[in-house]
Amino acid sequence: MQSVHPETALSELAALIKTWGRELGFQQVGIADLDLSEPEARLLDWLAAGFHGDMDYMARHGVKRSRPAELVPGTVRVIAARMDYLPPDAADPWAVLHQGDLGYVSRYALGRDYHKVLRNRLQQLASRITAAIGLLGYRVFVDSAPVLEKALAEKAGLGWIGKHSNVLDRRAGSWFFLGEIYVDLPLPVDQPTPGHCGRCTACLEICPTRAIVAPYQ
Template sequence: MKKLLDGGGWGHNTPVIFPHPAAAVTLVVTDPQLAELAVAIKRWGRELGFQRVGIAAIDLGEHEARLSEWLAAGFHGDMAYMARHGVRRSRPAELVPGTVRAISARMDYLPPEAAEPWRVLNDRALGYLSRYALGRDYHKLLRRRLQRLAERIAATVGPFGYRVFTDSAPALEKALAEKAGLGWIGKHSNLLDRRAGSWFFLGEIYVDLPLPADEAATAHCGRCTACLKVCPTRAIVAPYRVDARRCISYHTIELAGSIPLEFRRAIGNRIYGCDDCQLACPWNRFARPTVEVDFRARHGLDAPGLSGLFAWDEREFLRRTEGSAIRRIGHQRWLRNIAVALGNAPPSPAILAALQARLRHPSELVREHVAWALGVQQQTTAVRPTNAGPPSPRPKT
């Protein structure tokens, strides 16, 4: 393999041609060059900033059945894209012909200097944004690093078939990562690593190289149900089953229309996503802060005041969210989400004034949520009910 890594073996300009994928799989265990290449790929991945890299076999039959059941139950809500592409989402070789393996890579994103999450969640004058969105958008960074990894492979073995993914195509990323040994899918549906928790991004490279596949990870949730108990809207309807229609992340990010009334109080001050199930997970005591500067919190969004955010006009929103995943929801949904949080905030003249200033907003979506928030605020001020919603619990882990 040293000859191969030095430029010999297959050669830089010689296309790598394998037999039919079904036959190629039989070479995995016996070809020492492929085994050494797999070791090198993991080393190169770490050099590029990935904390772990694994290689997955692409038989996802069990996960395909689960996806079909999840879709049939309507748990995807308005995310119609989840039902597109048929079985290509769970059959990599049908999405990218010739694929026989998936290289799965993990990159940690937990920002080291960000405000303590439970403190923010329990201060209803502040807005809570999911920790993954506090820094720059991860898509471009991961895609560039994965592309460089693919180019490093090509520089060693010559041209080969591949495609890089980072939330950019219909792929069962967590299922592939589990098969690559990077972790197991927890009861909250996030991938978990015993040594690193779940605060990380995933990316893949589909390849036509029959590399030796890693052993799939085994589950270690045991009897723990912390994530099910802490979910504010009971979106985790059973272990390993999340109903997106109840999920705060879905309502504040994916949903384009009106947030259902039944969930608005439970949303609390979560204005972009929700991390409660991850915060409650005992395995996240082992989570590691990111080393990537791009993932560090920007613009004070780790503990922002709601009134200040609500005052942003569209130009300010676009300026502050440039290069951020937050921008994708647009200014109207941004105001919609903050209006709900202001309705749940402790009553004050400043909050009432902020809401009243948006009552004539051009967007019906914004006006509706502002009117709701004003109604809640005025009722709270007049009656001071005890059912305004408890603070987010800090679970025992």
């Protein structure tokens, strides 16, 4: 890990990182530590129950998915970023489902390839951090490696994990992409967002294939 510029405290740098993130088009940026012991236990139980079906890649990398420092040695923090993809003035995304003469394309696929968009912007964010402090050890991820991104997003305060196992934001719902930067810089971490599901089970009840067999499963 490189030393932070003496005039830039880690807390000030963390605030700058979030400002730069918004300038680059992210709706929210947060910082998480690496303790994913609870999500790891849930992941192992989920795999043991066979809930991953044919997604063999979920079990392929062992616990590296939940141990960032084993995937990228030297990592001490994860910068998590959220980018919304449903415009606030978008037409009702469900209406077209009832029009049999129309094809339906998932909303996330209507724009540019999100892997490229997020990766480019995360690289720009990492470059700004490097310019501020000197050398920085980092690696950018956007659905490209075994990363427990939903758990990291929750720890970084980007939302809470709902009973359907997706990350939720009170305004954006779950209509957003996630990306991460693993860094070797001991930035101050953010507090997780408290859950707001309460007794609601709407996601379980509306699932057309009943794939959600129980809350959080």
